Amino acid sequence: MFRTEFDDPEGIRHGGLPTFNYRCAPVGLYTRRQLAAEGLTPGRQPIAGQIFWRRGNRVAYLYRRDLAVPKRPATDAQLRALMKAWVALSTCPSCQTEYGYYIPKRYGECLACFEGGTR
Structure with missing residues (x-):
């Protein structure tokens, strides 16, 4: 069903970051857009993982939801x-x-x- 081409949860092969295939990220890790949809921002937390898709030509960084902070409202x-x-x-x-x-x-x-x- 899903290709395991980029599956590297320990981060050994892909720059030290845990890497997952498209739609295979574990629960609790969100992209910036997913956080923004909930009114959150990553804040200053480090990148917790990444998702590769389209033969590795596209990447999305993942952040922990429990460390995300609410967005500031516009002035x-x-x-x-x-x-x-x-x-x-x-x-x-x-x-x-x-x-x-x-x-x-x-x-x-x-x-x-x-x-x-x-x-």
Whole structure:
């Protein structure tokens, strides 16, 4: 079923870190994304293991959940800066219309303007 190509729980073959195959990590070890989904961050803990997949071309580092700390909430200034950036990136410089998506950098303006609306 699963290949054991990268299975090295003792960390002998792969840089001293316990290494597991895709979807074979033990309970209690999480990736950054899995921790973030629970509102946690690894903090300053060391890497506890790794997962290799796609013939060893991809790697995900694993962290212990019991050592993870809660994420800090964004400050009001950070949220204001993010909203300002969103407005700047979703407003067409040609027609000054704000859209619900980022204006494609490839064109530099909204699709209506690029296709001949106000050019």
